Amino acid sequence: MARSENSRPAWLRIAPLILYRFASSLLTLFLVSAVVFTISGLLPGDAAQELLGQSATPEQIAALRHEMGLDRSAPVRYFDWLTSIVTGDPGVSYVANMPVRDIIAQRLPNTLVLAGITAVISVILALVIGIVSAINRGGKIDRVLNIVTLSLVATPEFLVATLGVLIFSVKLLWLPSISLAPDEASWTETLRSLALPVLSLTFVVVAQMARMTRAAVVDQLERPYVEMARLKGVPFRRIVLFHVMPNAIGPVVNAMALSLSYLMGGALIVETIFNYPGLASLMVNAVTSRDMPLLQSCAMIFCGVYLAMMLVADVIAILANPRLRA
């Protein structure tokens, strides 16, 4: 019995696990969409009334309600809404009077650029900080880094951002404090205007990531095989790079995917403070103007990305599990 289990190729044992995890993410996303629609679509009262204002006649309101489909039952409205989101055409923005799809298509690439650059920089920084503190665990460097990351985790994003503006663009005059839309500026200008938003977001993300990396590496360093390698006289640098890291890579990448989800909350603040034309600042504007179709689409994109990152983290954990791989 055990033998026949082992003779199956590895991917046959891993594939069902990943498929199961994928299906469960899809189910969660479906449930999340129901929550988002219930809160933003069904509960807040009458959108038609609100759009027309107090002076509208009951007939006008009834006509608009019919036009917007508000006179149908809640489940029907939900599935219509879900279909429109899934097919990528979630209707027209109340405020801008433009298809939501076009508005988002304009903004999404900007946020992806910001998040992408931040992710690359913070992953590298977090690896260095995490490994250095894990190697020196209990020592002076570790304790200092612990206090620093612990404080950074609890620092509001706008403090980091305002201090960044104050130091680099007000006092030192190195960088612009307002970012430009990429198509209006040259390459170097774009990069310079991205510097402060990226710096602020990196601070937000890197602390959590470094703490989780440290935990994953420490967990490996305390295993018996490290003791064994030390007793055999393997140089410590070699132990860390060739013995510990290959084993820690699964948990470390898992930790990074989890902490990258902090990017979304950070982006809301950072994009607003720097006037960055991204998806997060678009969503904030949608809340202010109560533009529900736009808000719902932005919320679903963020929730989808978040769930995708959790999925990636779990799949990597599955793939990195040596008991399944062998």
Place this chain on the structure above:
Amino acid sequence: MTGRIFAALRTLPASGRIGLALVILWLLIAALGPVIAPHSPGAFVDESVFSGMSRELWLGTDYLGRDVLSRLLWGARYTVFLALGAAMLAVVTGTSLALVAAIRGGWIDEVLSRSMDTLTSIPSKIFALVLVAAFGSSLVLLLVIMAVIYVPGNFRIARALAVNLISLDFVQVARARGEGTAYIAWREILPNMIHPLMADMGLRFVFVVLLLSGLSFLGLGVQPPLADLGSLVRENISGLSEGASAIIVPAIAIATLTVGANLLIDALKPGARS
């Protein structure tokens, strides 16, 4: 009791003592701020806006020429008390649901756990934006919204703690005696998970302060004429290019509160004391 508190203080590392001092300072400011504030928060005290620190106006003036120190002393109470209230409400609700789920088990546990898992799959700030857009942001609504957002996280932790306790002998004995859900939850399980729950409440407090200030900074939290610490940062944002203290001081104030609380919680963790 006081003896135990002093004993705990003596073993607290330096970072924990700093954290404790900051937390106590902010609780005092929140409670007494309006009494010790030199001016009323709405009073125009100076002709010049965004003036720097001076002997008369310690922290300078804001974008309308109001006293930054007084506005800070008044604003702290919204941040601190809303966050305390929301954190407590979240922990009481989350833990009660978790106890019911863990003790009753079966489909109740299944439904509760699954719904909480769904809610934790919505990033907290995104969830907050959707809720504020739908319901608005009066003080009571903000408190409830932030409690709702942090219930699922507390539920997960409390349920995991309770499930571990339930398998222990003393709970099994109480069950065999025929005690009901409420008795088992209140007398057998809750007393044994109170410490990790308090630590979790501290963490939720930090999360709520950050979320609330973030919302107010975006103009979606505490609404004028009331102002919490996040609103103070927002309303003075135009002073950033001249490096006005009116924007930096409230931002630093929030950080001292959250960092202080975080350092204290970390120092109180079992095993953190050496």
